[in-house]
Amino acid sequence: MEFYDLIAQRESIRDYDPDRKVAPDVLHRILEAGRLAPSAVNFQPWQFWVISSAEMLDKVRRCYSRSWFHDAPHILAVVGDLSQAWVRKYDGYNSLETDLAIAMCHLILAAENEGVATCWIAAFQPDLLKDALGLKENERVYAITPLGYPKKGLTKKNAKQRKPLAEIVRFI
Numbered sequence: 001m002e003f004y005d006l007i008a009q010r011e012s013i014r015d016y017d018p019d020r021k022v023a024p025d026v027l028h029r030i031l032e033a034g035r036l037a038p039s040a041v042n043f044q045p046w047q048f049w050v051i052s053s054a055e056m057l058d059k060v061r062r063c064y065s066r067s068w069f070h071d072a073p074h075i076l077a078v079v080g081d082l083s084q085a086w087v088r089k090y091d092g093y094n095s096l097e098t099d100l101a102i103a104m105c106h107l108i109l110a111a112e113n114e115g116v117a118t119c120w121i122a123a124f125q126p127d128l129l130k131d132a133l134g135l136k137e138n139e140r141v142y143a144i145t146p147l148g149y150p151k152k153g154l155t156k157k158n159a160k161q162r163k164p165l166a167e168i169v170r171f172i
């Protein structure tokens with residue numbers, strides 16, 4: 001799909017068909033787009049965890065109690081390691097959250113290109129997610145997304161509520 005059309009068309013989907021899984025080759029292409037994301041000093045401090053087993057889905061779903069989230073056949077968690085990310089020497093800024101956000105953007109846009117629906121989720125309960133995934137001390141998750149297909153009959157809103165450019169751009 002043309003890149004600007006893709007950007008305009010993508011929207012968060014909150015209605016998933018529980019019976020329609022994403023095929024392995026489609027998943028592979030989406031994950032490959034995440035793998036190619038840029039990161040500070042190219043440290044790539046991430047792992048992409050695709051949760052599809054009934055046991056793990058059950059655990060992870062408890063971290064975010066929306067019913068639509070429980071319908072998605074897969075959940076993708078971008079997991080990062082603070083000790084693997086670049087740290088700015090002047091003030092100790094750690095780039096992990098930025099690196100993971102960029103990777104998630106790649107993943108979400110690639111999913112859109114494959115016709116796979118996503119919804120960036122940050123409002124999960126972090127402690128529950130940490131336990132569910134068995135994260136180590138240095139590991140962090142800032143965002144997860146369902147991966148799947150919208151329920152039949154769901155029509156996209158295609159009406160982006162965004163501030164106009166005139167309000168947000170400065171040419172200086």
Ligand SMILES: Cc1cc2nc3c(=O)[nH]c(=O)nc-3n(C[C@H](O)[C@H](O)[C@H](O)COP(=O)(O)O)c2cc1C
Pocket residue numbers: 010011012013014119120121122123124160
């Ligand atoms: C950092 C971040 C956190 C978000 N957290 C949630 C969330 O917890 N639950 C949710 O339903 N949507 C969440 N969203 C999705 C936004 O609500 C959505 O992207 C925004 O309203 C714009 O709509 P669109 O994605 O359909 O263009 C999040 C998005 C971002 C970028």
